[in-house]
Amino acid sequence: MTSSPADLIITGCTVLTHxxxxxxxxxxxxxxxxxxxxVESVTSAAAAADLAAAERIDARGQVAMPGLINCHTHAPMVALRGVAEDLPTEEWFNDVVWPMESNLTARDVELGARLACAEMIRGGVTCFADHYFSMDEVAAAVTECGIRAHLGEAYFSSQGAQGREKSLEFALRHRGGTGGRITTALAPHAPYTVDDADLAATAELAREHGLPVHIHASENREQTDISLARHGVTPIQVLERAGLFDADVLIAHGTGIIDRDLPVLERAAGEVAVATAPRGYLKFAWPTTTPVRALREIGIPVGLATDGAASNNSLDVWESMALTALIQKSTTGDPRWLTSRxxxxxATLQSARAVGLGETIGSIAPGRRADIVLVDLTGPHTQPVHDLAATLVHSARSSDVRTTIVDGHVLMRDRELLTIDLPSAVRELGERTPALLDRSHGRRIQDYQT
Ligand SMILES: [Zn+2]
Known part of the structure; x- marks a missing residue:
């Protein structure tokens, strides 16, 4: 060990390790x-007592765990939180969200991203995979607030080749940006909005430039059934046929993945991951959920996610963790499946692998980036602790996160945000809301066709 002072020592806590x-x-x-x-080392509190450090956090009574990773969201959509409630998927898209998104300005995206980052940092999220428009503004918010992000500029084939080219240009320009905190992906919206030729061109670009791809696919069973009826193949088979599985692909949702998709995905194991955002599936009353158990059997990592707040209403990954455990038990009829561990x-290593950072984050271990959250378990709802994993998953809440650290920098201390002026973002977003919600123009950015 070097004799110069460490930058930060967190001491007296219980550390979640792998x-x-x-x-x-x-x-x-x-x-x-x-x-x-x-992270230079994980040692005993006694061994660290005499080490010099520029900053020291006394974390007695707290658990240090890897920061949560939101593996699929549309952060700026917090601006539309609650505007499209209690609707089927098609009406949610066509009647409310896509008309309103035609009003979006870069400033709306920037303010939304700031609000979203504030919500995530407060909830113990240290990295998020974002899929949206005007992503330069999201990257600016990430740079400013200190969080980590995996960013992709979304596109539809209705934009022509320009959409794809803009996504590539964004991915190349921001790759490794902000001291390595930003990684990037190509972000075609979905197989039902991006045609086969565009998907094949995307696969080619991904190979040529060594970029991953982040895409919605087999979001629900209805999409799979319609794809089979129209094209004779599932959305997962559409991705394979386009050559996308030669690149690293992050698939959002996959609740419509069926048995015939499993051999396809198994051939792509090592390249493919799935993000599950269970709250939205319940809310849209989709009949199935992400088949986590079947994916585990073929070696596909499943990361936790929230999707955007216009459908999910929150960016609370802690809740996604608890819901994933509960829904997996319920849908498999097996209380032994999906234990708290x-x-x-x-929530940790599989989510890190899903966003392509499996060797970098997701674990508190020497050599990993210091993305750490400190969780206070002294509250009445978390005492006593007989099974710490169960306490974390089923009793603790995101509001029990006291401190959030990314790359060794403290972004929230004792629940106080240190890098975001939240009141000013909320105030300005409020002023812009009437223009954002206006649907009188009759436009929408895209059609959701069932
Ligand atoms: Zn989504």
Whole structure:
């Protein structure tokens, strides 16, 4: 160990760790030493007592865990939180969201992204995968507030080749940006809005430039049934046929993945991951959920997500973790499936793998980026603690996160946001709301066809 002071030492906490077989463990009365934005060591509190540090956090009574990762969202859509309630998917898109999104300005996106980052940092999220428009503004918000992000400029084939080219240009320009906190992807919207030729061209660009692809696919069972009726293949088979699985692909939702898709996905294991955002599936009354158990059997990581707040109403990944565990038990009829430790594995390493950062984040271990949250378990709803994994998944809430750290920098301390002026973002967004919600023009950015 070097003799110069560490940048940060977090001491006295219980640390969530992973062993060589990915199994979740907990080290009590431990300390985390951070230097240069990276975890240098996880040691005992006693061993760290005499080490010099520029900053020291006394975290007794708290659990240090890897920051949560929101593997699929549309952060700026917080501006539309609650505007399209209790509607079927088609009406949600065609009658409300896509007409309103035709009003979006870059400033709306920037303010929405700031509000979203504030919500996520407060909820213990240290990285999010975003899929939206005017992504330069999202990148600016990420740079400013210190969070980590995996960003893609979304496109439809109705934009012509320009949409795809803009997505590529964004991905190349921002790749590795903001001191490495920003990674990028190509972001075709979905197989029902991006045609086969455009998907094939996307696959070619992904190969040529070594870029991953982030796309909605098999979002629900109805999409799969319609694809089969019209084209004789499922949306997953459409992606394979386009050559997309030669690149790394992050599939949002996949609740419409059926048995015939599994061999296709298994051939792409190592390249493909799925993000599950269960609250929205319940709200849209979709009949199925992401087949997490079947995906596990073929080696496909499943990361946790919220989707946008216009459908999900929150960016609370903690809730996605608890809901994933509960819905998996319910849909498989097996209370032994998706234990709290498995849920924590999805929330940590599997989510990191889903966003292409499986070697960088998702675990508190030497050499990993210091993306850490401190969770206070002293509240009455989390005491006593008999099974720490169960306490974290089923009793704790996102509001129990006291401190959020990314790359060794404290973004929230004792629930206070240090890098975002939230009141000013909320105020200006409120002033812009009437123009954003106006649907009198009769335009929409795209049609959702069933
Ligand atoms: Zn989405």
């Amino acid at each position: 062993d060589d077989h990915d199994r979740i463990g907990f080290e009590e009365d431990a300390a985390i030493v951070v230097r240069g934005g990276v 498995q849920a924590l594995h999805h």
